[in-house]
Amino acid sequence: LAKTTQPISMDSYEGQEVNITCSHNNIATNDYITWYQQFPSQGPRFIIQGYKTKVTNEVASLFIPADRKSSTLSLPRVSLSDTAVYYCLVVPGGRRALTFGSGTRLQVQP
Template identity: 90%
Template sequence: LAKTTQPISMDSYEGQEVNITCSHNNIATNDYITWYQQFPSQGPRFIIQGYKTKVTNEVASLFIPADRKSSTLSLPRVSLSDTAVYYCLVYHSGNTPLVFGKGTRLSVIA
């Protein structure tokens, strides 16, 4: 399974764009990249998933360069309610479980 590395924590002011980069150097051809968000004492919530280039939804954008060895989650104009832990995961095709690291603890400051 591809190992992921992401910053332990980040701070941001309200209204700013936040970019969290995750490295996954040994990603395999069939692997997808997915990001989850988790608030305290709640289960993780799916944010976005991609394979290559750029994916955008109503919550975030995901940028994946051509070599796919890293990915960047972009949160536009964060608010205090975006304070959470963000997990970057890489998983194989087929029936494989999600492997979570420690994630990035994002703190949004007023």
């Protein structure tokens, strides 16, 4: 499985755009990049998944360059409720089990 590296923590203020970058140098051809979010005292929840270029949904955008060796989760105009841990996962298509690292702890200040 591809190893991922992401910042341990980040701080931001309400209303700012937050970009969390994940490195995955040994990503394989059939790997997908997936992000989960975990609020305190809750289980993780799926945010977004992509293979290449850009994916956008109502929660976030995911930018993946052509070489796919990194990806960036973009959260537009964060609020206090976006304070959470964000996990970057690189998983082969069709694989059932996921491997979570330690994630990035995002703290949004007023």
